[in-house]
Amino acid sequence: MSARRLVPAFWLIFMLWGIWYGAEKLSIRNDLSDLLPEGATETQRILLSQARKGLSGRLILLAVEGASPAELAGLSRSLAESLRADERVGMVANGAEVRSKKELALLKEFRYLLSPTVTADTFSESALRAALERRLDDLRSPLGAVVKESIPADPTGETWNLLRSWSVGNRPSTYGGVWMSPDRARALLLVEARGSGFDVDEQESLHRAIRASFGEAVKKIGSAAQLRMSGPGVFAVEAQRAIEAEAWRLSAVATGLVVALLFVSYRSLTLVLLTLIPISTAIVAGVIAVNQWFGFVHGITLGFGVILLGVVDDYPIHLFSHLTGRESPSSTMQAIWPTMRLGMLTTAIGFSSLLLAGYPALAQLGLLALVGLVTGALVTRWVVPACMGARLAPRDAHVGLWWRGDLSLTGRAPAVVALILAAAVLVWSDTPMWEQDIGRLSPLPEEKKQFDQQLRKEMGAPDVRDLLVIEEATTEDLLQKAETVAVKLEYLRTEGVLAGYDIISRYIPSRRLQVERQRALPDRQTLERNLKAALEGLPFAPGLFGPFVEAVEAARRDEPIGPEVFAGTMLGVKLESLLFQQGERWMAVVPLTGVEDRASLAGYVERWGDGSVKYLDLKEESNRIMTAYRDRTVQLLGWGVAAIAIVLGIGLRSAVLVARVLTPILCAIVVVAAVLRGIGESLSFFHVATFLLVVGLGLDYALFLNRPECTGEERLRTGFGLLVCSGTTIAVFGALAFSKTPALHAIGMTAACGSLCCLAFSAVTARKEEHVA
Amino acid sequence: MSFVWMVPSIWIVIGVAVQGLADDRSEIAWTIEQVAASVKERREPSVSFEEATYSSLLTKPLITRGILRFTPPSRLEKDVREPYRERYVIDGDFVTIESERRNVTKTVSLDEYPGLRWFVDTFRAVLDGDTTKLTREYDAALEGTKRRWVLRVRPRDRAGGAPVDFIELSGSEGRINAITVRTADGDRSVMTLSPGSGP
Numbered sequence: 021m022s023a024r025r026l027v028p029a030f031w032l033i034f035m036l037w038g039i040w041y042g043a044e045k046l047s048i049r050n051d052l053s054d055l056l057p058e059g060a061t062e063t064q065r066i067l068l069s070q071a072r073k074g075l076s077g078r079l080i081l082l083a084v085e086g087a088s089p090a091e092l093a094g095l096s097r098s099l100a101e102s103l104r105a106d107e108r109v110g111m112v113a114n115g116a117e118v119r120s121k122k123e124l125a126l127l128k129e130f131r132y133l134l135s136p137t138v139t140a141d142t143f144s145e146s147a148l149r150a151a152l153e154r155r156l157d158d159l160r161s162p163l164g165a166v167v168k169e170s171i172p173a174d175p176t177g178e179t180w181n182l183l184r185s186w187s188v189g190n191r192p193s194t195y196g197g198v199w200m201s202p203d204r205a206r207a208l209l210l211v212e213a214r215g216s217g218f219d220v221d222e223q224e225s226l227h228r229a230i231r232a233s234f235g236e237a238v239k240k241i242g243s244a245a246q247l248r249m250s251g252p253g254v255f256a257v258e259a260q261r262a263i264e265a266e267a268w269r270l271s272a273v274a275t276g277l278v279v280a281l282l283f284v285s286y287r288s289l290t291l292v293l294l295t296l297i298p299i300s301t302a303i304v305a306g307v308i309a310v311n312q313w314f315g316f317v318h319g320i321t322l323g324f325g326v327i328l329l330g331v332v333d334d335y336p337i338h339l340f341s342h343l344t345g346r347e348s349p350s351s352t353m354q355a356i357w358p359t360m361r362l363g364m365l366t367t368a369i370g371f372s373s374l375l376l377a378g379y380p381a382l383a384q385l386g387l388l389a390l391v392g393l394v395t396g397a398l399v400t401r402w403v404v405p406a407c408m409g410a411r412l413a414p415r416d417a418h419v420g421l422w423w424r425g426d427l428s429l430t431g432r433a434p435a436v437v438a439l440i441l442a443a444a445v446l447v448w449s450d451t452p453m454w455e456q457d458i459g460r461l462s463p464l465p466e467e468k469k470q471f472d473q474q475l476r477k478e479m480g481a482p483d484v485r486d487l488l489v490i491e492e493a494t495t496e497d498l499l500q501k502a503e504t505v506a507v508k509l510e511y512l513r514t515e516g517v518l519a520g521y522d523i524i525s526r527y528i529p530s531r532r533l534q535v536e537r538q539r540a541l542p543d544r545q546t547l548e549r550n551l552k553a554a555l556e557g558l559p560f561a562p563g564l565f566g567p568f569v570e571a572v573e574a575a576r577r578d579e580p581i582g583p584e585v586f587a588g589t590m591l592g593v594k595l596e597s598l599l600f601q602q603g604e605r606w607m608a609v610v611p612l613t614g615v616e617d618r619a620s621l622a623g624y625v626e627r628w629g630d631g632s633v634k635y636l637d638l639k640e641e642s643n644r645i646m647t648a649y650r651d652r653t654v655q656l657l658g659w660g661v662a663a664i665a666i667v668l669g670i671g672l673r674s675a676v677l678v679a680r681v682l683t684p685i686l687c688a689i690v691v692v693a694a695v696l697r698g699i700g701e702s703l704s705f706f707h708v709a710t711f712l713l714v715v716g717l718g719l720d721y722a723l724f725l726n727r728p729e730c731t732g733e734e735r736l737r738t739g740f741g742l743l744v745c746s747g748t749t750i751a752v753f754g755a756l757a758f759s760k761t762p763a764l765h766a767i768g769m770t771a772a773c774g775s776l777c778c779l780a781f782s783a784v785t786a787r788k789e790e791h792v793a
Numbered sequence: 794m795s796f797v798w799m800v801p802s803i804w805i806v807i808g809v810a811v812q813g814l815a816d817d818r819s820e821i822a823w824t825i826e827q828v829a830a831s832v833k834e835r836r837e838p839s840v841s842f843e844e845a846t847y848s849s850l851l852t853k854p855l856i857t858r859g860i861l862r863f864t865p866p867s868r869l870e871k872d873v874r875e876p877y878r879e880r881y882v883i884d885g886d887f888v889t890i891e892s893e894r895r896n897v898t899k900t901v902s903l904d905e906y907p908g909l910r911w912f913v914d915t916f917r918a919v920l921d922g923d924t925t926k927l928t929r930e931y932d933a934a935l936e937g938t939k940r941r942w943v944l945r946v947r948p949r950d951r952a953g954g955a956p957v958d959f960i961e962l963s964g965s966e967g968r969i970n971a972i973t974v975r976t977a978d979g980d981r982s983v984m985t986l987s988p989g990s991g992p
Contacts, residue, residue, distance in 0.1 A: 090886055093902055116902075157877060157894055160846045160855040162909060165976055171850060196887055196902035559853045 027406040031301070031399065038304035046307065047316040050220035050260060063636060064645055066489055066602060066609075075597030076611060077217035078110070080251045081475045082230070085206035087245035093196030095237050095245055096207035100198075102233040103211060108226050110593045111212040115192065115199035123589040124179075128170075130585075131178040132541060132575035133534040136185050140540040142176055143547055143572070148554035151176045156558065173567035186526065192479045201478045206248075208479050212593065217253035220260045220319070227257060250472040255464055260319065262464075263761050267323035270755045270764070271330075277751035278333065285744045286340055290408075295336045297404055298396040302332040306392030310384050318384055324767070325388035328713065330752040331367075332396030334720055334745040335360060336404055341741025342734070349405035356727070357401055362671040363723045364397040366664045367716030373656040374712065379649050382709060393716075431784040439687055442694030449697045454650065455704040477614075486618070487636045488521075488610035488625065491602075495582060498599065498606045499530035505610070505633055508624075517621055519614025524583070524598040527591065534580035541576045544569060650705040657711055661686075664719065672726075680726055684781030685718035691781075692773045706766035713767075714774030717749060721779050725786035742779060749775040825935050828944055828964075829924045835967025837988060838862060842871075844984040854983075861986070867917060883913050912974065915946050915960050919969075940965050 084095050100114040132138055141147050155175055158167045170179060192199040192208055199208040211230065215222040227249060234247040282292045303326055310317050310325075338360060342352050371393065374386025490505060492498040502525035509521045529537070542550065547569055555565075583599055586592035599608050615621055618637055625635040661682070668678045689711055696707060724738050749771065756768025839862040845854035862870040873879040880891040888909065889900045903910035918926045927933045932947045947959045961973040968988075975981040 097902075154894075156855060159848060159850065160844070160857050161873075161879060161892075162871075162881060164846065164848070164982075165980075168848065168850065168978075168980070195900060197900075198902070559851045559855070561850055561852055564850055 027403055031297070031403045035301065035304060038301075038308060041308055041311075042304070046311055048319055048322065049316040050319045051216060051218055051222075063489075063634065063641065066607060066636075068645075069602065075212065075594070077252045078213045078215070079217070080211040080213060080227070080230070080249055080253055081472065081479060082209040082211060083201075083206040083248045083250075083475055084209070084234070084245050085248065087243050089195050089200060089204040091241070091243050092200065092204075092207040092245060093198045094241065095234070095243060096198040096200075096209055098237040098240070099230075099234050099247075100209060102237065103209075103230065106226075106229055106233075108214055108222070108229070109211055110214045111590050112209065113199075113211075114207070114209040115194045116197045120589055123586070123591055126585060126589070127182055128174070128179055130575075130578065130581055131174065131182055132572060133537055133578060133580060134529065135178040135182045135537075136529075137176075137181045138178060138537045138540060142540070143542045143550060145550045145553045148176070148550055152554055152558055152560065156560075172564050173571050175565060175568055199479065208475065210479060213253060217251070218256050220257050223253040224257045224261075227254065248471070250468070250475055255468075255472075258468075259464060263320060263764065264323050266759045266761050266764055267327065270759055270768075271327055271752075274327075274330065274752040274755040277755065278330070278748045281744065281747050281751055282337075285740075285747075291336075291340050294340075294404055294407060295333055297407065298336055298399045299329060299332045301399045301403070302329045302392035302396035305395035306388040306390075309391040310388050313387055314380075314384055318381070320381065321384040321388060324385055325392070327752065327756065327767075328385065328389050329392040329396070331713065331717060331749060332392060333748050334717075335364075335397050335400035337744050337748065338724065338741045339400060339404060341737050341744065344733075344737075349408040353401060353405045356724075358671075359723050359727050360397060360400070362668070363716075363720040364393060365671075366667055366719045366723075368393055369663050369667060370660050370712045370716045370719075373660040374653075374709065376656055379653075382649075382653075385709075431780065435687070435781060435784045438691055442691045445694040445698045446690070449694075451697045451700050452702045453697070454647070455702040485638050486518075486612040486615045486621070487638060488612065489634045489636055490608040490610065491605050491632050491634075493605060495599065495606050496531055498608050499525055499528065500532055501630075501632060502608050502610075503530055503533060505628075508628060509610070509612075512621070512624060517615070517617065517624065518612050521610055521612050522598065523610045524595065524608045527595055527598075528581070528583045528586075531580040531582075538576055538578070538580075541572050543576075544573055547572055646705055650703075650708055653705065653708045657708065657715075660712065661715065664715070668719075677726055680785050681719065681722040681782075684722055684785050685715055685778060687781045688718055688774055688777035689714060691777045692770060695773050696769065701766070701769070704762070704766055706763045707770050710767045710770035710774070713771050714778060717771070717775050718778030718782065721746070722782040722786070725782050739783075742782075746775050746779040825927060825933055825944065826924045827939075828935060828942060829919060829927070831967035832919060832964070832969060833967075836863065838864070840986045840988055842984050842986050844982055846980075846982045848980040849978070869913060869916065911948060911957055912960065916972075919944070919946075919962060937963075 082099070084092050084099070087095070096114045097116060100112045100116070103109050103112045127134065152175055154177070155167075155171050158164060159171070167180075170177075193202045194200060195204055195207075200206065201208065213223065213226055215226075217223060230249065231247060238245055279292055282295060283289065286292070306325060306329060307317055307322065310321060338356055339349065339353055342356055343349060344352070368390055371386050371389040374382045375390070488505065488509075490498060490501050492501055502523055506521075506523050506525050509518070509523065512518055513520065551565055551569070583592075583595045586595055597609070599606065601607070612621075618640075622635050622637075625633060665678060665682060668681055669675065672678055672681070692711075692714065693703065696703065701707075721742050724742055727738060753768045753771035753775065756764050757772055759765045759768060839860050842859060842861050844857045844859075846857075847854045856876075857873050858875040859871065859873040862868075862872065864870075867883075867885055869883040871881045871883075873881075878893045880889075882889045882891075883903070886903050887900050888903060889898070891898045903913060914926075915931065917923070918931075927946065930949055932949055934945045936943045936945075941963075942965070943961060943963045945959055945961045948957070958975040958977050958979075961971075961975070962969050963971045963973075969986055971986065972984045973981055974984075
């Protein structure tokens with residue numbers, strides 16, 4: 021018959037097209053921020069947009085260690101120098117920064133508007149006299165050559181004062197002019213990447229460039245020093261690579277186990293190869309669907325998705341288990357199709373709830389699973405039988421041997437005991453029900469996190485945890501507000517509530533303040549008179565300070581400046597991270613360092629009684645986001661089960677049967693939750709999402725066990741098929757459970773336990789043979 | 794060849810040799826090597842200085858006084874006593890600055906101050922008798938006699954942007970009497986040295 025040739029031919033064409041598509045159109049992205057949700061509250065949106073493009077996410081912390089302090093200082097210099105030439109790097113700070121000419125020129129030009137030390141008194145006779153005397157001392161010191169140039173135009177030293185005011189706060193200790201840890205064991209550098217800290221590919225190539233630069237510097241002087249990197253970008257790369265590596269390694273192990281299991285079960289290489297048809301088609305279709313819908317496939321979606329689609333293997337397994345050799349594969353397929361279709365539909369409902377979770381990472385995964393599942397089932401229905409010989413059947417396996425007992429009788433008591441035990445564990449366990457700390461989901465070893473903390477402390481870098489957020493309608497309002505907040509923060513700093521802060525008003529005063537400073541500038545006559553009196557008896561050359569008088573005169577007429585003046589400079593980059601537009605409003609972010617007591621800080625900020633100033637504990641906030649999504653997923657899980665019940669009701673047309681199918685699944689979930697808690701795991705988002713998979717698996721098992729079948733042999737075959745299905749699932753996810761990545765471990769553990777429990781409970785509640793229709 | 798001819802030849806050889814020795818003594822030719830060697834030999838652990846800074850910004854020189862100390866091979870200390878107290882200790886590649894008037898104590902690298910590094914290197918080379926370095930990296934010119942010599946050292950590589958035009962050391966035999974540093978813009982400082990650690 022032509023269909024026997026046509027269908028595989030179509031399938032082949034589709035696969036070839038899929039491979040072409042994969043090569044040409046597929047866009048795999050590795051930017052973790054693509055996976056971040058939008059955020060439900062305003063605070064969360066700020067937080068997440070900060071996480072995406074904020075300064076703290078773009079910082080890379082470098083430590084050079086393992087050599088003498090002098091050698092480390094030299095390496096720090098040469099590394100910083102070569103990194104500054106890299107256009108992917110916005111800024112390199114190692115304690116010996118040089119400011120660009122443009123930046124210094126701007127500072128000089130606007131010093132009388134910007135400098136915090138400009139007051140009406142700055143230009144009085146006595147203040148000028150003191151300043152001039154200080155300049156004389158400067159001139160006779162070895163620094164004379166450095167400061168000489170700026171004296172005629174800036175005798176009060178405002179440019180220096182300005183630069184000094186910017187470097188206040190928690191400065192790292194220095195040695196040899198560069199940042200070095202207090203014990204001089206490591207030189208410290210801070211690199212700001214221009215691109216997002218979460219763009220894993222970009223970050224990785226930057227990290228490689230940094231290592232290469234360092235390698236060259238080390239080679240040049242023959243040093244044994246080593247480079248260590250830390251920071252959000254470094255973590256993102258490490259986390260993703262760790263997850264990917266484990267996902268691929270464990271899926272390779274799992275694939276090996278599954279193939280072995282299948283071969284032992286059916287002892288036919290042909291059948292093992294045939295199982296590859298649905299699963300490979302499912303992966304190709306799923307990936308294409310995700311790419312078309314979202315415009316890209318995330319690397320992590322791909323890794324997880326391939327694992328998830330391992331369950332598609334169940335469909336051909338059902339088919340093979342029911343092959344007797346007496347009838348054609350197509351007719352066997354036709355016989356089990358209604359059950360398989362119902363299972364597929366209900367599982368699809370389960371996965372589609374992932375689409376609604378509003379979490380981009382899960383939406384991709386949901387779509388991939390949904391499309392893959394449906395494709396896998398359809399391919400099993402139409403393609404696989406067409407590819408098989410008419411009488412192909414597994415050598416009669418140990419069907420009877422494997423499935424003799426009737427669990428519906430003997431399993432009842434153990435099942436009830438298990439449920440009671442589970443309930444007891446759930447009620448009395450000391451382990452918290454839900455995982456509250458998002459940090460625990462990070463695949464990074466504790467040692468690395470501590471190293472990061474230590475570097476941040478030594479560097480005085482914001483630890484990406486505590487922030488003040490100020491929000492106003494205009495930049496001017498915002499800067500004015502920031503000026504009042506800065507005063508309060510300074511008080512908190514002297515009180516020891518925090519160690520430091522970085523606020524926009526330190527770099528750019530509000531227009532109001534600039535105008536105020538302008539008003540304090542004396543007119544030409546007054547200034548000349550004061551200067552003349554102050555110069556009395558000092559050995560300065562006559563007429564030397566003409567440029568000073570001109571500069572003050574010019575500053576009196578200057579238009580106040582805004583942050584945009586510094587665009588394109590290192591300072592500009594910094595200002596953009598501290599002040600930005602969010603929708604219609606303007607936001608200032610104030611990173612805080614060294615916050616010891618978060619509750620008391622929150623209390624202080626609250627007592628300021630200003631609604632436009634908020635204190636954010638990023639860690640707390642991210643936990644809140646995760647919790648919100650978990651709760652939403654739990655909710656969707658509930659609705660999904662309800663929808664599944666309705667579809668089952670329509671498909672089975674029997675409330676008793678629906679109960680028979682659903683009860684074991686719900687029991688399984690309870691027991692799995694209890695097992696997880698019993699071994700000391702709190703439920704995270706990943707566990708909950710995996711429950712969806714468990715529901716899908718359980719439905720499949722329960723539906724097949726409750727099929728109206730004619731003969732005892734059929735029942736044995738169903739049971740055998742389910743054992744193989746469950747075996748492969750446990751092999752795949754059991755392998756994942758050994759992962760060191762918390763997310764993979766959670767998924768593996770939940771699914772493996774879930775598969776086993778579902779099968780056991782389904783067998784217990786399955787209808788007995790006398791129910792045969 | 795007859796033996797008789799040999800006698801005058803030997804005398805000629807001897808005569809030339811003796812003549813050479815005598816020339817060396819009488820002309821008192823004074824080489825950089827000798828300056829360096831005798832400075833090194835006569836070097837004292839500390840000397841007092843009086844430094845006058847002449848600048849286009851000023852109508853008269855500014856004076857500071859204090860003590861210079863040198864501990865071989867590379868530790869150099871400038872201890873300013875008047876009119877304010879300030880101390881610069883240069884050790885290896887690092888300078889420690891202690892300043893009362895600016896209220897700072899910090900250690901910086903010479904790499905940050907190329908001009909200072911240049912000055913320090915030159916000074917060290919002279920004090921340490923390192924003539925190889927002096928003649929390789931600088932245009933060093935020596936004038937005068939043993940009793941009254943002037944050594945002027947200019948950086949050979951001007952591309953480095955050294956703010957210093959030249960350093961001039963003047964002295965008598967192994968003693969340095971004055972050090973003049975002239976910067977590229979024509980300003981200069983003259984440091985007069987006298988033995989002992991002063992008051």
